[in-house]
Amino acid sequence: MPYKPTSVWMDTTPHTTYPAPVATLEVDVCVAGGGILGLLTAALLKRAGHSVAVLEADRVVTGVSGYTTAKVTVLHGLVYDQVRSSFGADGARHYAEANTAGLDLIARWVADHGIECDFRRRPALTYAEDASQLSTLRDEVEAAREAGLDAELVDDVDLPWAVAGAVRLDGQAEFHPRRFLLAVADWVHGDGSHVCERARVSAVHDGEPCRVETEDGGEVVARDVVIATHYPTLDRGGFFARLSAERSYAIGLRVRGPVPQGMFLSTESPSHSVRATPYDGGELLIVGGESHKTGTGGDTNERYARLEAWARERFDVEAVEYRWSAQDTMPLDGIPYVGRLSPASRRIWTASGFKKWGMTNAAAAAIMLTDLIGERPNPWTATFDSNRFKPLASAPKLLKETVSVGAHFFGDRLSGPDLRSLEELAPGEGALVAHDGETVAAHRDPDGTIHAVSPVCTHMYCHVNWNGAERSWDCPCHGSRFAPDGTVLQGPAVKPLERREVR
Numbered sequence: 001m002p003y004k005p006t007s008v009w010m011d012t013t014p015h016t017t018y019p020a021p022v023a024t025l026e027v028d029v030c031v032a033g034g035g036i037l038g039l040l041t042a043a044l045l046k047r048a049g050h051s052v053a054v055l056e057a058d059r060v061v062t063g064v065s066g067y068t069t070a071k072v073t074v075l076h077g078l079v080y081d082q083v084r085s086s087f088g089a090d091g092a093r094h095y096a097e098a099n100t101a102g103l104d105l106i107a108r109w110v111a112d113h114g115i116e117c118d119f120r121r122r123p124a125l126t127y128a129e130d131a132s133q134l135s136t137l138r139d140e141v142e143a144a145r146e147a148g149l150d151a152e153l154v155d156d157v158d159l160p161w162a163v164a165g166a167v168r169l170d171g172q173a174e175f176h177p178r179r180f181l182l183a184v185a186d187w188v189h190g191d192g193s194h195v196c197e198r199a200r201v202s203a204v205h206d207g208e209p210c211r212v213e214t215e216d217g218g219e220v221v222a223r224d225v226v227i228a229t230h231y232p233t234l235d236r237g238g239f240f241a242r243l244s245a246e247r248s249y250a251i252g253l254r255v256r257g258p259v260p261q262g263m264f265l266s267t268e269s270p271s272h273s274v275r276a277t278p279y280d281g282g283e284l285l286i287v288g289g290e291s292h293k294t295g296t297g298g299d300t301n302e303r304y305a306r307l308e309a310w311a312r313e314r315f316d317v318e319a320v321e322y323r324w325s326a327q328d329t330m331p332l333d334g335i336p337y338v339g340r341l342s343p344a345s346r347r348i349w350t351a352s353g354f355k356k357w358g359m360t361n362a363a364a365a366a367i368m369l370t371d372l373i374g375e376r377p378n379p380w381t382a383t384f385d386s387n388r389f390k391p392l393a394s395a396p397k398l399l400k401e402t403v404s405v406g407a408h409f410f411g412d413r414l415s416g417p418d419l420r421s422l423e424e425l426a427p428g429e430g431a432l433v434a435h436d437g438e439t440v441a442a443h444r445d446p447d448g449t450i451h452a453v454s455p456v457c458t459h460m461y462c463h464v465n466w467n468g469a470e471r472s473w474d475c476p477c478h479g480s481r482f483a484p485d486g487t488v489l490q491g492p493a494v495k496p497l498e499r500r501e502v503r
Contacts (some may be wrong), residue, residue, distance in 0.1 A: 006276065007067045007324040008252045008284060009024045013175040016059050016232060018189065018197040021218035025194060027051040030212045030220040032201045033228030036177065036358060037351055039184045040105070040366035041226055042193070047222075048374055051192045053220050054185070055212065057200035057229075061181045063490070064230050067326040068358060069250055069273055069288050071263045072106055073124040073172035074099040075151070076357045078136060078267065080143035082334050087383060089146055094383040096147035102363030107173060110180065113187065117179035118278050125157055127166035128267040134165050136267065141167050158260045159274070166264075174263055174275055177359070201233065202494070206348050224373050226340060227350040231329055231479065233491040239337070239340055240460065241494055243353055245327045245479020248291035249303050249469075252284045252322035255315045259283045272310060284321060287311045294327060295476030300469035325470060327479060327490055328356045338385035339372065349373065350386060363490035422450060422502060430466035430473070430484065434450060440500045441466070441473055443484040453486035453497035464497070473497065 004011055024302055029045050031038045033058030041051040054060070074096060084092040110119045128137055138330040144151035144167065154168045190196040196218075203213040204225055212220040232239045250273075264274040273288035289310070290303040297303060304323055311317055331337060331353030341348040349372060351365035364380070422433055422442060430443035432455050441455040441464055453473070455463045464476035472489055473482040481490040486497030 003251075003320045003323050005323055007250070008064050008279065009068075009070065009176060009178040010062070010324075011322065012176070012279075012373075013182060016061075016182065016185070016197065018056075018060065018185070018195045020198045021053070021055070021194070021196045021214065021220065022217060024037055024219045025053050026221045026223060027053045027193065028222060029053075029224045029226060030055065030210070030222035031226045031228055032194065032204070032212065032233070033230065034185070035063050035065035035230060035362075036061075036181055037230075037362040037365055038226070038228035039061040039181050039188065040363055040469065041110070041369050042188045042195075043184050044195050044366055044370040045373065046188055048370060050373075052188065053194040053222065054125050054188060055194060055199040055201055055214060055220065056195070056197050059197050060185050060195060061178050064326055064328070064358065065181060065202075066178055067250075067324050068177055069275060069286055070177040070277075070359060071124065071265060071273075071357075072103055073147060073169070073276060074103055074360060075126060075167065075169040075172065076355070077126050077142050077271070078167075079104045079334070080147050080149075081136075081139045083167070084143045084146070086333055087146060087335065091383050092143055092147040094380045096144070096149050098364035098368070098380040098384070099357075099360040100149075102360035102365055103173060105363045105367060106175070106180070106359070109184065110175070113183060115180055115183040117176045117183070117324055119175040119180070121171060121173050122262050124172040124263045124265075125154075125168045126265050126267060127157055127159070127163045128165050129161075130268075133166040133267050137165050137167050144169070150281070157264070158262050159264060160260075160312075167242055172263060174277065176277065178236055187196065199468045201229075204348060206346055208347070210347055211298055224347045224349065224480075226369055226373075227348065230327075230352065231491045232341060232350045232352055233494050238342075239325040239352060240478045242332050242337070242389070243478075245294040246291050246328050246330055246356075247294050247297060247300075247325055247474075248288060248328065248356070249300075249307050249323070249325045249391070250288040251304065251307055251311065251320055252279075253311060253315065253320055254282075254288055254318040255285050256318050257316055259285045272307075279321075285311075293476065294479040294481070295465045295467075295474040297467070300325075300467050304469060319330060323429040323469075327481070328358070329353050329479070330355050334386060336361050336365060337386035337388075338368045338384040339381060341386070343387050373484070425450070429470075430468065430471070432463070432466075435500075435502055440502065441497065442502065443471070445484075450502055452500040452502045453482070453484075454500060456497070457493055458495040458497060459491075459493040
């Protein structure tokens with residue numbers, strides 16, 4: 001294999017070995033999830049004088065935060081005109097202010113703690129190759145400036161191909177997310193606070209105090225609980241109906257000649273992302289794109305092939321060093337959900353729906369959650385309220401998602417298996433296969449070993465599909481992902497796929 005099937009961030013940082021909780025922990029706040037949201041929230045709470053316990057199901061920063069493109073920017077594609085139309089001018093301004101505060105939080109933490117994480121100030125640009133998109137770019141610049149950002153429309157960009165124009169915002173940043181977040185985790189752990197790994201949360205009991213249970217029998221007693229699991233695993237607020245999951249892909253390239261020194265995103269569909277990062281004495285070019293709804297991507301290896309072809313058309317590529325993918329949660333109305341887990345929750349909080357801009361959105365959410373827990377006023381929480389409902393902005397997407405889920409739920413049961421027998425399954429392949437009168441989700445390892453599980457997702461019972469590039473079973477309804485043996489890789493599912501015995 002000429003490339004490494006992981007992110008450059010994962011490959012260039014050490015593994016962590018924080019202990020699992022071995023007894024009942026009593027803290028002020030328990031945080032479920034060890035990604036950027038969970039660790040920054042824990043750090044802010046500890047800095048405010050609270051004791052915290054972070055519970056991570058696997059190892060910290062090995063989920064979505066370890067597979068991001070790591071742009072720390074307030075320019076999120078063409079977001080401000082959309083937010084203004086759904087939330088008004090004040091809503092767009094709150095979105096800009098909150099994300100600017102998230103960027104500033106990361107920058108201050110890097111400076112105050114001397115974290116070596118390749119933090120570099122760079123301009124962010126959303127560009128269009130087609131002149132027909134110029135009016136859209138002008139509307140975005142107008143909305144962004146109305147929201148308080150110094151955005152401008154330019155036609156001179158640092159790319160080796162022609163563009164019609166671009167929205168540019170200076171003073172943004174890029175960094176190495178794992179180096180940054182591992183330093184944050186190290187700061188959180190100790191002095192009465194804890195970072196715990198291999199501590200998958202199995203139950204949370206709301207009360208005074210709250211009680212959090214882990215699969216291995218551990219327990220944390222806390223006044224407040226934050227569910228920071230990317231997709232709220234305790235789906236008491238109906239998030240499965242208000243979020244959709246998308247996968248996107250990235251490749252790390254060595255290229256001949258100079259690399260662009262900015263962060264770029266195209267307006268085309270599917271869009272493409274470009275940025276560089278220091279690597280092995282030079283620069284590694286990171287190209288991303290090819291997004292699609294989770295579980296519906298077809299042959300996902302073709303996604304990487306198309307992404308590489310796009311990059312080779314535009315750059316003199318010497319070698320592909322890395323390939324990786326990530327999953328993002330998309331809110332119905334365009335703004336993340338931050339606040340109580342449900343209207344009935346007293347002391348359980350969450351944040352989700354960062355729509356591919358998790359660095360600043362998660363940092364902004366950490367600020368808001370810290371203020372909510374500390375009962376301090378915050379100017380943005382009403383706009384980001386996790387239990388809001390915007391009928392005009394949400395209804396079209398809600399209807400589309402409901403139809404899609406229904407089509408998969410019923411259609412999967414009416415359609416037959418992909419293959420009629422296990423014998424047809426090639427080494428390295430996964431498919432829904434007929435076996436002993438039922439359909440099973442089967443994967444044959446390269447050595448010939450068969451793994452067979454139920455095809456029924458344990459969240460809302462849709463049928464999973466095989467993701468060949470990541471070797472996983474992905475649910476097209478709400479984005480749950482499972483390993484070939486059925487182990488949960490990503491929620492909202494919390495229970496594994498049932499195993500099936502095959503002869």
